[in-house]
Amino acid sequence: MAWKTEQWMRDVFPGSDSIYEEYRFLPRRELAVVAGAVLDSALAELLSKRLTGQDSEIHSFLGVNGDGRAPCGSFGARIQLALLTSVITEGDAAMLRTIKNIRNQFAHQVNVDFNAESVLPLITKLHDQFLQQSNKLIEVGYLDGTTHSLSTIKPLLVTEPEAGAGLLLAIVSRYQAYFHRLYERVQPIPPFPVVPSD
Numbered sequence: 001m002a003w004k005t006e007q008w009m010r011d012v013f014p015g016s017d018s019i020y021e022e023y024r025f026l027p028r029r030e031l032a033v034v035a036g037a038v039l040d041s042a043l044a045e046l047l048s049k050r051l052t053g054q055d056s057e058i059h060s061f062l063g064v065n066g067d068g069r070a071p072c073g074s075f076g077a078r079i080q081l082a083l084l085t086s087v088i089t090e091g092d093a094a095m096l097r098t099i100k101n102i103r104n105q106f107a108h109q110v111n112v113d114f115n116a117e118s119v120l121p122l123i124t125k126l127h128d129q130f131l132q133q134s135n136k137l138i139e140v141g142y143l144d145g146t147t148h149s150l151s152t153i154k155p156l157l158v159t160e161p162e163a164g165a166g167l168l169l170a171i172v173s174r175y176q177a178y179f180h181r182l183y184e185r186v187q188p189i190p191p192f193p194v195v196p197s198d
Contacts, residue, residue, distance in 0.1 A: 001057055004066035008045040009183060012038055019173045027164045028113060029106050035172040036103030039096060040075040042179040043082050047072070049186040050085050054055055075100045087186060091133050095171065098126045102168065114164025120157065125162040128153055130171055 006012050013044050015023035023031060023038075044062050051058045059065045063073025072081050079100065083093040102122045106112055114123050137143040156163035 003048075003064045005044070005064045008038075008040055008041040008179075009065075013176065013180060016177060019176045020169065023169055028161060031165055031168060032103055032106035032114075035168055036075060036099055036107075038172060039099060039175055039179075040078060042149065042176065043075070043087070043096075046087050046179060046182060046186050047078060047081055047085065049183075050058040050082075050087055050189060052188045052191050075103075085189060087182070091129070092138075094174075095126065095129045095133065098122055098129060098176075099168070099171070102126065114161040115158060118165070123157055123167065124154070127157060127167055128169065129165065137165050166195075 011145070023034065026034060044064050047062055048058050048064065051061070056065075060067065061070060061072050062078070063070025067073065072078055076097070079088070079093050079096045082088045083090065102119060105116075105119050105122065109116075109118065112119060114120070127150075131147055134143060134147045134150060138145065138147065153163055153167060157167070
């Protein structure tokens, strides 16, 4: 069974110099839905590199062959498997789950925006998670600077839907860059040694 859905590196990833530009002019609803789809696609591809076995089995399991009934064919299942196979951290999983929930709100409601009653708690949670993650990355020396400007965004989330969209865009851009760096580093799980039977 061949890979039938979009592949992240071949079809979706815009290149390391164009990550932000690719999505910044999307309407807010489209941004929310596309952001989830992009990260879902990236996880599927990273997991396909991590899993061991025949390609047809891996593709069938991940649902990249177009089968919507696949055990790991949903964004939520892929987040969980990526966490369990050490492709992402617990902090990453928490943020990706929040992004998944934001995407679901935009995909399943007609009248919705980033400051809507159903989305605002999620975008606020995403802000807090991003702030915490950024502070940790600064603390260990992976990022330079401070998170002061990120802290000033939080009050705007209530009144300015563009603030929520901008926050999501910044986070998706960071994850695309992070997943791009991981792409060459993800290795298959070593197969379990088979003991010959007598």
